[in-house]
Every structure is written in C-alpha cells, then in structure tokens.
Amino acid sequence: MPVSDVLAFSDVAFRYPDEPSPVLEDVSLKLHVGDKWLVKGPSGCGKSTLFYLLNGLYPDACDGELTGTRILFGKPYEQYRPGEISQVIATVFQDPDSQFCMPTVEEELAFTLENQSVPRGQMEEQITRTLEETGLTAFRHRVIQTLSGGEKQRVATACALIMKPKIVLLDEPLAHLDPMTAREYVQWFSALQQRHEWTVLVIDHQAELWRDFFDHVIELGEHVPISETKRTTPSSSKPVGSGLFKARVNVPGILNTAELQLESGTITVLAGPNGAGKSTLLKAVAGLIPSAEREVYTQSIGYVPQSPEFLFMTSSVRQEVALGGGIRTETYIDKLLLGAVAASNPFAVSQGQKRRTALAAMLNDARSVLLLDEPTAGQDAYALEELEDALFQVVTDGAALLVVTHDMNFASRIADALLLIRDGDMSGPFVPRSVFSNPALLEKYRLVASEGGSIDVNMAAPVESFY
Amino acid sequence: MLANWKLKEVVLMSLLAVVFGIIYLVFLHVGNIWSSLIGPIAYEWIFGVWFLVSIVAMAIIRKPGAAVIPEVMAAAIEVLLGNAVGPRLILTGLVQGLGAEAAFAVTRYRRFDLPVLILAGVLASVFSFGYGYLLGGFSALSPWYVLLMLGIRILSGAVIAGYGGGLLVNGLYATGSLRGYAIARQKRDARV
Amino acid sequence: MSTWLHRLNPSIKMLVTFVFIFALAFYFDPWTPLLMFGAVLVVQVLFSRIDWKRWLMLMLPFALGAVGYFWTTYVFGTAEDRLDTALSLSFRVFAFSSLSLLFVLTTSPMTFIMSLMQQLKLSPKLAYSLLVGYQFLPVLKEEFIQIRQVQQLRRPQHNQTTWSRLRSLPTVAIPLLAGAVRKAEKTAFAMEARGFTGSRERTYFHEVTWHRFDFYFAALLTLIFSLCLVVGAFL
Numbered sequence: 001m002p003v004s005d006v007l008a009f010s011d012v013a014f015r016y017p018d019e020p021s022p023v024l025e026d027v028s029l030k031l032h033v034g035d036k037w038l039v040k041g042p043s044g045c046g047k048s049t050l051f052y053l054l055n056g057l058y059p060d061a062c063d064g065e066l067t068g069t070r071i072l073f074g075k076p077y078e079q080y081r082p083g084e085i086s087q088v089i090a091t092v093f094q095d096p097d098s099q100f101c102m103p104t105v106e107e108e109l110a111f112t113l114e115n116q117s118v119p120r121g122q123m124e125e126q127i128t129r130t131l132e133e134t135g136l137t138a139f140r141h142r143v144i145q146t147l148s149g150g151e152k153q154r155v156a157t158a159c160a161l162i163m164k165p166k167i168v169l170l171d172e173p174l175a176h177l178d179p180m181t182a183r184e185y186v187q188w189f190s191a192l193q194q195r196h197e198w199t200v201l202v203i204d205h206q207a208e209l210w211r212d213f214f215d216h217v218i219e220l221g222e223h224v225p226i227s228e229t230k231r232t233t234p235s236s237s238k239p240v241g242s243g244l245f246k247a248r249v250n251v252p253g254i255l256n257t258a259e260l261q262l263e264s265g266t267i268t269v270l271a272g273p274n275g276a277g278k279s280t281l282l283k284a285v286a287g288l289i290p291s292a293e294r295e296v297y298t299q300s301i302g303y304v305p306q307s308p309e310f311l312f313m314t315s316s317v318r319q320e321v322a323l324g325g326g327i328r329t330e331t332y333i334d335k336l337l338l339g340a341v342a343a344s345n346p347f348a349v350s351q352g353q354k355r356r357t358a359l360a361a362m363l364n365d366a367r368s369v370l371l372l373d374e375p376t377a378g379q380d381a382y383a384l385e386e387l388e389d390a391l392f393q394v395v396t397d398g399a400a401l402l403v404v405t406h407d408m409n410f411a412s413r414i415a416d417a418l419l420l421i422r423d424g425d426m427s428g429p430f431v432p433r434s435v436f437s438n439p440a441l442l443e444k445y446r447l448v449a450s451e452g453g454s455i456d457v458n459m460a461a462p463v464e465s466f467y
Numbered sequence: 468m469l470a471n472w473k474l475k476e477v478v479l480m481s482l483l484a485v486v487f488g489i490i491y492l493v494f495l496h497v498g499n500i501w502s503s504l505i506g507p508i509a510y511e512w513i514f515g516v517w518f519l520v521s522i523v524a525m526a527i528i529r530k531p532g533a534a535v536i537p538e539v540m541a542a543a544i545e546v547l548l549g550n551a552v553g554p555r556l557i558l559t560g561l562v563q564g565l566g567a568e569a570a571f572a573v574t575r576y577r578r579f580d581l582p583v584l585i586l587a588g589v590l591a592s593v594f595s596f597g598y599g600y601l602l603g604g605f606s607a608l609s610p611w612y613v614l615l616m617l618g619i620r621i622l623s624g625a626v627i628a629g630y631g632g633g634l635l636v637n638g639l640y641a642t643g644s645l646r647g648y649a650i651a652r653q654k655r656d657a658r659v
Numbered sequence: 660m661s662t663w664l665h666r667l668n669p670s671i672k673m674l675v676t677f678v679f680i681f682a683l684a685f686y687f688d689p690w691t692p693l694l695m696f697g698a699v700l701v702v703q704v705l706f707s708r709i710d711w712k713r714w715l716m717l718m719l720p721f722a723l724g725a726v727g728y729f730w731t732t733y734v735f736g737t738a739e740d741r742l743d744t745a746l747s748l749s750f751r752v753f754a755f756s757s758l759s760l761l762f763v764l765t766t767s768p769m770t771f772i773m774s775l776m777q778q779l780k781l782s783p784k785l786a787y788s789l790l791v792g793y794q795f796l797p798v799l800k801e802e803f804i805q806i807r808q809v810q811q812l813r814r815p816q817h818n819q820t821t822w823s824r825l826r827s828l829p830t831v832a833i834p835l836l837a838g839a840v841r842k843a844e845k846t847a848f849a850m851e852a853r854g855f856t857g858s859r860e861r862t863y864f865h866e867v868t869w870h871r872f873d874f875y876f877a878a879l880l881t882l883i884f885s886l887c888l889v890v891g892a893f894l
Contacts (some may be wrong), residue, residue: 057851090853093852098841098845110865114864287812303812309834347645474850478844479847480787486836488796520845540788607732639836644840
C-alpha cells in the first residue's frame with residue numbers, strides 16, 4: 001500500500017518582520033499517517049515558529065516573510081480558507097492559562113464547534129462524545145479557571161480533538177506539570193493517539209517523560225557551546241555552613257505548620273505535586289501572605305518569583321542589581337555572568353538572564369536567605385546548566401538557598417537536602433539520595449526518580465543533624 | 468471596522484482594558500473617600516487615569532478605533548465586574564474614548580508623539596466634561612466652580628493620561644514586549 | 660414571575676436602562692428622581708431574586724458620593740431653590756445607581772456578551788476578546804497584587820501610605836502590562852488555531868433570544884417614569 005504524504009514542507013524559510021535574519025531556514029519535511037515526531041532544539045531556535053507555520057497561523061498572524069512551499073493533503077496552504085486548516089491540524093499550547101476564552105469546559109468545547117459553524121443541534125452529541133472519549137465527562141460543567149494545570153492541558157487537548165483532526169501538534173504540553181501528572185498525560189495521550197492514528201509532533205525539553213513514544217526526531221538550531229559559562233564552582237568547594245536560618249510558618253487552611261532550617265552555603269530543594277502548597281510555603285516565609293503566621297530569625301530574605309520580571313523596577317540590568325544600594329554591583333554582575341547584558345533592559349534579556357539578574361540584585365542587597373519559586377519550568381537543558389552554575393555561585397558566597405522544583409534530575413544535581421510537601425503538609429529534610437532510592441516515598445509525593453543523572457551531591461550532613 | 472485588525476490586537480485591547488480596569492479600581496477607592504468630603508471635584512484631579520487605556524492602546528496599535536474601543540471595553544469589563552455605575556459607564560467610556568480618538572483622527576493617525584498624546588488627554592477631558600455636565604447636572608452649579616472643575620480635569624487629562632501614558636508606553640516599548648505591533652514597526656522604520 | 664428580570668434579554672434591558680438614565684438627566688426637582696428610585700426598588704424586589712447585602716455594598720460608595728453632591732450643589736449652586744436642586748442631584752445619583760444595579764445584578768456576563776453579539780451585532784472579534792478579558796481578570800488581579808508585594812519587598816523603606824502606593828503604580832504596571840501583551844498574543848493564537856476567524860458566519864451553542872416579555876419591561880418602566888413625572892409635578 002503506498003504511503004501518501006499527509007504534509008510536506010520543502011525549503012521553507014521564515015523571517016519575522018522585526019528581525020534581520022530568518023529564524024528558520026531550509027526546512028524540509030514529510031509527514032505520514034501515524035508518524036510521531038519529537039521536535040528538539042534550544043530555546044529561541046524556532047520550534048514554536050515551525051508549529052505556527054504548520055498550523056497555518058503564520059505568516060498572516062505576524063506579517064512575517066515566508067519562502068518555500070507548504071503542502072497539506074496535496075493542496076498548498078495558501079489555497080485553504082481561513083480557519084479551514086484548523087479542522088485538520090489541532091494545536092495544544094504550552095501555557096495552560098493562556099489558551100481558553102470561555103468560562104466552562106462545555107462552552108470551551110462548543111467554541112471550537114461554533115468556529116466551524118457546526119449546526120447547534122449536532123453540538124450536544126459531539127461534545128458528549130469527545131468528553132467520553134477523553135475521560136473528561138465529569139469535568140463538563142466545571143469552570144476552567146478552577147482546574148489544575150494537568151486538567152487544563154487535557155481540556156485543551158479535548159478542545160483540539162473535537163474537530164477530529166488528522167494532525168496534532170503539542171507545544172511543550174508538560175512544561176508546567178509535575179512529573180507524575182506529566183507521565184499520566186503522556187499515557188492518556190498515547191492511548192488516544194493509537195486509537196485515532198494521528199500524525200503527531202511534540203516540542204518538549206523533557207523527552208524522557210515520553211519514553212519510547214516517538215519514532216522520528218527533528219533537531220532545529222545548533223546547541224551553542226557553553227563557552228562563557230565555565231563550571232567555576234564545583235560543589236565540593238562550598239564553604240562549611242556558617243549560619244543557620246530558621247523559620248516557622250503556618251497558613252490557615254492551606255499550609256500546616258512547617259518548620260525549616262536552611263544552612264548557609266547549602267541548597268535545599270522543596271518538591272511535591274502541583275497544588276501541594278510549595279509556592280505558598282515560599283511566599284509565607286518571604287512574608288508575602290498577610291494571613292500567615294510567621295516566625296523568622298532574619299530580615300534579609302530574598303524572593304525570586306516564578307516570573308522574575310515581577311521584581312524589575314528599572315530600565316537596565318545594572319540599575320536593577322544596584323537598586324537596593326548594595327556596593328558590590330559589578331562583582332555580582334561578573335559572578336552571575338551578566339556583563340554582556342548589563343546595559344540591556346532587564347525585561348528584554350533571556351529568561352535565565354532575568355533570573356540571574358534577580359539573584360544578583362538579592363545578593364547585592366546582602367540578603368543571606370534566597371527563595372526561588374520554580375526556576376526550572378520550561379527551561380531547556382542549556383538554560384538549566386546555566387542556572388545550576390548560578391546557584392552554585394550563590395551558595396559559594398554563603399547564602400542559604402531554598403529552591404522549589406519538580407524536576408528531579410535537576411534536584412539530584414543541586415540538592416544538599418530535600419523537603420517534601422503534599423496537601424499542605426511538609427516533611428523532611430531528607431537526604432536526597434535516600435529519597436530517589438525510595439519508590440514508595442516518590443510515589444507518595446508524585447515524583448519521578450531522576451534518571452541517569454549521577455548524584456554527586458556532597459552529603460555534608462546526615463538527616464539527624466538538621467534537627 | 469475591525470476587518471483589518473489582527474485578533475491579537477483586539478485581544479490585547481481587551482487585556483489592556485482589564486489591566487487599567489484594575490488600576491481604575493484603586494483610584495476609584497481613593498476618589499470615593501474624597502468625594503464625600505469635598506464633593507464631585509474630588510475625582511477631577513485623578514480623572515486622567517480613566518483616559519490612560521485609550522492613549523496606551525492607540526500608541527501601541529495605531530489603527531482607527533484603538534482609542535475609543537478599549538475605553539468602551541474597559542467600561543464593559545467594569546460593568547461585568549458588577550460596578551454599580553452600571554451600563555451607564557459604557558456610555559461614559561464611549562464619550563471619553565471618542566475625545567481621545569478625535570486627537571488622533573485630526574492628525575490622520577500619522578503622529579503618536581508626546582504632543583498628540585497630550586492633546587488626546589485634553590480632548591478626552593473636554594468630551595467627558597461635556598457629558599458630565601449633562602448627566603451630573605453641573606448647570607446648577609456656579610460658573611466659576613464649573614470652570615475650576617474643567618480646568619483641573621484638563622490638567623489631569625494632559626498630565627496623567629497624555630504625559631503619563633506616553634511614559635508608560637515608552638517604558639513598555641523598552642521591555643521589548645511590543646515587537647510585532649505597529650509601534651515597533653514604525654519606530655524601526657523611523658530609524659532606518 | 661419572580662425571576663422575570665433575570666430572564667430578560669440583556670441588550671434590551673441595557674438599552675431601556677440607558678433611555679431612562681438619559682431622561683432623568685433633564686429633571687431638577689427632588690421628587691422625580693426620588694420616586695423613580697423608589698419605583699425601581701419595588702420592581703427589583705418584586706421581579707428578581709438578588710443578594711441584597713451585595714446590593715447595599717455596591718450602593719454604599721454612591722450614597723457617599725450623593726452626600727458630596729448634595730453639599731457641593733448647596734454651597735456652589737446658583738439656582739433660586741438651591742436646596743431643591745441639591746436634593747434632586749443627590750437623589751439622581753440614587754436613581755441612576757438603582758437602575759444600574761437592576762441591570763448588573765440580574766444579568767450574567769456570558770449571556771450579556773452573547774446577546775451583544777447576537778442582537779446588537781457586535782463583532783465576534785470584539786465580543787470574544789471581551790470574554791477573554793473577563794476570564795483573565797482574576798489572573799491579572801492576582802498578578803497585580805503579587806507584583807506590588809514583591810516590589811515592596813525590594814524597597815528599602817517599607818512605607819505604605821496611600822501616596823506611595825499611587826506613586827509606585829507605574830513600576831507595578833510595566834511588568835503587568837508586559838505580561839498582558841504576551842498573554843494576549845498566546846490566547847489569540849490559541850483561538851485562531853481552533854478555527855476562530857472573527858467572521859460573523861458562525862453558529863451559537865448559547866442562543867440568546869428576545870420575546871414579548873422584553874417589551875412589557877420597556878412598557879412598565881415607561882409607565883413608572885410617566886407616573887413619577889406627573890406626581891413629581893404636583894408635589
């Protein structure tokens with residue numbers, strides 16, 4: 001049986017109107033029925049752009065410049081009516097909070113049907129069928145804003161599937177999910193894919209979560225070798241702890257009393273499933289929750305939210321670092337490798353640079369306890385390595401770090417101690433290695449053991465000595 | 468009217484309306500406390516805040532309607548929130564927005580520099596004052612008091628909405644997040 | 660019958676409210692707006708089921724404003740019968756607000772926007788963008804609070820005066836706006852990827868209709884307003 005192409009790109013190049021050079025060049029690919037592609041590449045290499053070219057949003061949505069040919073089911077893209085391609089190609093995006101426009105799940109599903117002018121009489125039946133097929137019937141009348149990240153991604157997927165597409169594009173669907181939720185999504189999606197034989201393309205930095213789902217790989221862009229970021233501080237050179245930070249917090253109704261002790265010069269990781277209270281704990285310690293009961297034994301606490309740009313109040317990285325009146329501005333700019341962007345607007349630099357700017361500012365303010373909320377979400381391998389270096393740099397200076405993450409590979413590389421949290425109950429500290437080798441504990445906190453990453457953490461303190 | 472608008476521009480107007488709606492609320496609380504003490508004139512000096520969304524949206528999107536539509540949307544969002552001013556607010560938004568829009572229409576949507584933004588703030592003040600004059604029954608007040616109110620409102624429109632709006636747009640432009648909108652395109656063309 | 664106001668067509672309800680708000684603006688005697696306020700209250704009590712505590716909460720700031728209106732008009736007024744005019748303008752605030760609440764508290768945002776699109780032919784691009792804005796409201800509000808908090812944490816002096824809060828608004832606004840720009844683009848692309856073109860050629864899951872009851876509402880308010888005028892003229 002001859003296998004016909006579902007979709008073919010030949011010599012496609014694309015340039016944004018505001019950029020001097022093209023973001024994609026010489027892209028040629030052929031997709032067949034049931035193909036499962038992984039799309040890889042560092043941030044900014046054009047993976048999302050490729051998706052927008054595939055689903056037909058570009059070049060129109062951004063006035064970009066496109067060359068080459070794009071053929072979908074034997075017909076050039078340009079010959080499709082507006083909105084017609086979306087009946088064939090469905091897309092699920094990365095951010096679970098920016099892809100809905102209606103209040104409830106049912107209405108959101110109906111929105112897809114309304115867009116295709118499906119007669120009202122048929123909507124009921126199609127909504128019911130899609131919900132049954134995706135196992136979401138119980139969510140039919142739920143308000144989308146009240147759903148968890150994982151549930152939102154499933155609803156977004158169901159909304160994409162209701163038109164019975166032939167091709168499904170997933171743009172980092174797991175980036176904001178905890179590892180177990182991500183695994184469950186993968187299983188759920190794989191089962192649907194087998195039944196419908198979709199052609200699938202997935203962008204993901206954490207390919208390991210998909211196990212052996214893919215049968216093809218597209219690699220875009222080149223990995224820039226880490227030249228400026230030399231591993232300056234191996235973890236073994238950390239100074240001996242010179243101080244202990246203690247805190248006790250309680251947020252009525254959300255977080256039960258949690259006591260923590262962070263030693264200067266060490267990194268503590270706080271892990272647990274989405275919605276467990278990780279961010280709440282961090283905010284409570286930072287003093288950002290008015291209703292929290294809080295006892296802390298230092299005032300010099302720094303806090304870096306998941307979006308570090310919330311902190312920015314000036315128009316250059318250098319001013320940002322100097323804002324608090326600290327005198328070691330240049331030292332910290334150098335140490336956190338911000339020299340090249342010191343004059344840039346802090347909002348206009350990369351996500352990793354934003355986070356390092358925030359860290360440098362906190363250090364320059366002589367804040368000795370730093371709290372980081374989800375610094376790893378949506379970061380590629382290169383950015384993670386940069387972050388790791390920055391964190392080691394920070395603790396070498398004697399700060400105590402508390403990092404929220406559910407990336408266990410990352411945790412295994414940086415953590416001196418591990419705190420686990422579930423349903424507002426925190427426990428620990430644990431020795432990281434003992435947690436990774438304890439499947440029951442991992443299961444309980446919906447974590448996934450780190451894979452392959454060698455655990456070279458300096459076990460300075462056994463668990464008992466923390467208390 | 469919206470045929471040649473990109474969806475992201477229309478959604479942006481709506482989200483700007485929400486952001487400024489939130490900021491309006493902060494000022495509304497300030498204004499309310501003052502107004503029971505010193506009367507309706509309490510709102511005059513902060514009135515420019517209510518014109519910001521027109522000026523910011525127009526400076527970014529630069530298409531006919533980009534001043535009046537977000538002002539009406541901001542009003543509609545406040546109504547959806549359950550503001551007791553109610554649907555009347557939509558009319559208020561329309562009138563204010565038309566005032567700001569007039570400044571850009573007069574310059575044929577070719578200039579978006581500070582003087583034009585300030586003019587937009589002034590015209591929004593004048594339009595909204597005319598509307599307030601009718602509904603608020605200002606005709607019952609003495610002329611010098613009415614003139615004082617008008618003067619303060621115009622000043623507020625020029626400074627907060629015109630000048631402040633301009634600063635806000637420049638600050639936002641510097642963050643690089645406006646790539647892909649008319650403001651970035653035109654600033655780039657101006658440099659070349 | 661008791662939930663009649665909730666079931667009215669939102670567009671018609673809005674237009675009728677507009678008409679009477681404008682009509683009231685031409686009267687400067689104290690009785691017309693006062694009677695209108697009372698009559699609207701009666702209609703609200705008879706034909707709707709609302710949370711009266713909420714009604715009071717929403718009314719309160721306007722009551723304060725009405726006080727300000729009263730004495731401003733009394734002190735700075737020019738008319739012969741200053742007291743009457745001052746009372747009239749304050750009662751007008753009450754009448755406006757009660758009419759507005761009649762609309763606000765009996766109308767669901769979703770149905771309102773759907774009706775604007777289906778009856779008043781509002782462009783779907785605008786209508787759905789408005790819905791997106793409405794969905795993002797709690798998200799952006801939360802971000803606004805968070806940004807204000809974390810920036811406060813960075814300021815050396817922790818003074819929390821009203822003035823310093825207002826002064827810090829521009830620095831809070833920039834990250835909030837930058838985030839809003841990104842969200843707008845992402846959401847717009849997500850909608851387009853699901854086939855939204857902004858065309859009027861679309862079907863509706865929620866069809867909003869109008870029927871004769873909507874005209875009864877208009878007739879009822881006209882009747883009430885006329886009565887208020889007549890009685891107001893005699894008093």
